[in-house]
Amino acid sequence: MDEKRANATLNISGDSVKKALAKSVAAREIKQDQADLIWWFFAYCKSNRYSLSQASRELGYESNSTLWRLWNGTYGAKVDNICAKIARYRAITEARASQLNLDFVETSIARRVFKACEAALISQTIVFIYGDSQIGKTRALQQYAALNNHGQTKYIRMPASAGVQLVAREFARACFVSTHSCFEKLRDRILDAVDDKTLLIVDEVHQAFLSYQRTSQVKVLEFIREIYDRTQCGMVLCGTNVLKTEIQEGKLAIMLEQLRRRCTHPIQLPSKPPKPDIEKIAAAFKLPAPDDDCYSIIRDMIYRSGLGMYIKYLQAAARMAGKEKRKLTWDHFVQAHDLIAKLSVK
Numbered sequence: 001m002d003e004k005r006a007n008a009t010l011n012i013s014g015d016s017v018k019k020a021l022a023k024s025v026a027a028r029e030i031k032q033d034q035a036d037l038i039w040w041f042f043a044y045c046k047s048n049r050y051s052l053s054q055a056s057r058e059l060g061y062e063s064n065s066t067l068w069r070l071w072n073g074t075y076g077a078k079v080d081n082i083c084a085k086i087a088r089y090r091a092i093t094e095a096r097a098s099q100l101n102l103d104f105v106e107t108s109i110a111r112r113v114f115k116a117c118e119a120a121l122i123s124q125t126i127v128f129i130y131g132d133s134q135i136g137k138t139r140a141l142q143q144y145a146a147l148n149n150h151g152q153t154k155y156i157r158m159p160a161s162a163g164v165q166l167v168a169r170e171f172a173r174a175c176f177v178s179t180h181s182c183f184e185k186l187r188d189r190i191l192d193a194v195d196d197k198t199l200l201i202v203d204e205v206h207q208a209f210l211s212y213q214r215t216s217q218v219k220v221l222e223f224i225r226e227i228y229d230r231t232q233c234g235m236v237l238c239g240t241n242v243l244k245t246e247i248q249e250g251k252l253a254i255m256l257e258q259l260r261r262r263c264t265h266p267i268q269l270p271s272k273p274p275k276p277d278i279e280k281i282a283a284a285f286k287l288p289a290p291d292d293d294c295y296s297i298i299r300d301m302i303y304r305s306g307l308g309m310y311i312k313y314l315q316a317a318a319r320m321a322g323k324e325k326r327k328l329t330w331d332h333f334v335q336a337h338d339l340i341a342k343l344s345v346k
Contacts, residue, residue: 010046010055012071014176015192017042020073034083036197040152041086042071044093046176047149059085094147104143105284105311107277109269113140116267117153121199121234126262128247129238131269134306137238141201152197158204158239164219167208171227174200187223191230199234200227206239209246218255225259237263244268273307281307285314285328294330297337313337 021035030038045055052064059082061067069075070082104110113129113136120127131137145155154174159166168186169179175193179186194200208220228235237243247253247260278298279289290298301309317332326332 010050010052013178015189017071018193020071024073030079034079037083037086038070040090043176059089104139105281107136107273107280109136109273109277110140110143112267112269113137114144116265117144117199117201117236119265120236123264124196124232124234125264126228126235126237127265127267128263129236129267129269130241130244132271133240134308135269135273136307137269138203141203141238145201153199153201155201155203158202158207160207161210162207163216164223167220167223190227194227194231194233196232198231201236203238205237206243209242214252218252221256221259225262228262272302281311285318287328287330290330294333297334
């Protein structure tokens with residue numbers, strides 16, 4: 001194997017690895033749990049854009065041929081030792097990941113999103129999540145994907161006003177499949193890369209209804225339905241309340257009835273985060289519950305710009321306190337708010 005290939009980002013396709021592992025399991029060369037571990041490490045390396053050399057070094061191998069043959073189904077020997085190394089590596093990696101999410105707070109809304117994702121995967125059904133913009137849907141979905149990724153969970157963001165071909169490319173990227181194919185071949189390769197152990201999270205699905213062509217809207221959503229029907233994967237479709245209205249009452253509701261009927265767990269999120277969530281986020285910054293004056297500012301801020309803005313102001317206040325070498329207080333939050341408000345005045 002030449003040095004250029006070894007040092008390049010992995011160019012093995014996800015569907016090829018899936019096929020090779022399935023073939024090895026069917027031939028009883030490896031067990032299913034071993035195939036799952038091998039797939040996890042492949043997906044982890046692809047997600048982190050590792051080269052073949054770097055992936056090998058992560059497991060302590062000097063030679064690159066071990067992983068190359070393992071992922072291409074040509075290893076030809078017992079994989080017990082390799083899988084033991086991957087299992088140890090995975091345990092350490094996931095433990096570290098759970099400690100490095102300093103910008104995420106598990107609110108009640110996030111917990112509902114997490115439960116919806118788990119329900120979709122376990123029951124192998126479609127779960128719709130509806131909610132207003134800027135209440136933490138996307139951040140919670142991304143966090144769930146980060147904690148449950150690398151082979152099992154795939155996060156796809158629906159492109160704005162996109163047709164079915166662009167949407168298919170987004171699915172292909174999430175599945176580690178090359179996008180340089182015609183739509184028909186791309187669809188087949190995506191189907192090969194997804195199975196009943198996969199959770200597909202499709203965010204911003206309401207974007208499909210912003211397309212200028214009604215036929216495009218149907219094609220996009222029918223493409224998603226076909227993936228579900230043919231793979232029986234778990235699937236979460238998330239969007240604003242526009243998605244709920246269009247699916248249930250819109251002009252295309254009858255045509256999309258097959259998709260809607262596959263949903264067993266529709267989740268309606270609240271229009272604004274409850275007060276305990278606001279207090280929990282404050283606690284993450286080591287602040288007590290806000291007083292009435294601060295809460296009034298926060299409530300107005302969330303109403304105008306969403307939960308993300310509240311967190312950004314807290315981060316600005318924390319930086320301000322750090323520069324002063326003082327403990328963060330709600331006074332810093334008010335100062336940050338007043339300062340930014342003045343800058344916004346023309």
